[in-house]
Amino acid sequence: MSDTPSPSISRLPWPGPRGWAAVVCALQGVALLIVAVVSAVDRSDSVAADLALVICLVVIGAGLLAIAWSLLKQRSWARGPALTFQIIALAIAVTEAKLTTAYGWLIGVPALVAFIVLVRGNQAQADSSDN
Numbered sequence: 001m002s003d004t005p006s007p008s009i010s011r012l013p014w015p016g017p018r019g020w021a022a023v024v025c026a027l028q029g030v031a032l033l034i035v036a037v038v039s040a041v042d043r044s045d046s047v048a049a050d051l052a053l054v055i056c057l058v059v060i061g062a063g064l065l066a067i068a069w070s071l072l073k074q075r076s077w078a079r080g081p082a083l084t085f086q087i088i089a090l091a092i093a094v095t096e097a098k099l100t101t102a103y104g105w106l107i108g109v110p111a112l113v114a115f116i117v118l119v120r121g122n123q124a125q126a127d128s129s130d131n
Contacts, residue, residue: 017121018079022071024114025082028089029064032057060085079118086115 036057043050064085070078093108 017117018071018074021082021114021117021121022068024110024117025064025071025085026068028085028110028114029061029068032061032064036061083115083118086111086118090115 036054039050039057040054063081067078067082067085071082089107089111093104093111096104
């Protein structure tokens with residue numbers, strides 16, 4: 001056996017609340033990219049509308065993945081775009097999906113979790129820097 005101890009999970013570096021928000025943002029981004037692929041394969045009558053939808057979904061999904069990566073790298077600017085997207089997603093979940101369908105819950109719950117983690121994580125960080 002080796003004399004060097006193996007690192008325990010508690011010792012592994014993890015960015016805390018921003019890391020969890022990054023996980024949620026990354027999952028949202030991957031989900032949007034999957035929806036883009038499905039939308040590209042499942043065509044309707046309007047090719048222009050399908051193309052516009054796929055382009056929008058790919059751009060937003062890639063943007064969310066970039067935000068998630070930036071949150072993991074502790075970039076100070078990443079919190080603003082992440083919060084903005086979560087607010088927009090919550091608005092979509094409440095107004096369009098009505099939170100009475102599965103889509104409403106699939107959009108709303110992850111957005112609410114990421115929003116709370118980002119806001120509470122920033123408060124905890126501010127409280128620890130005051131001490």
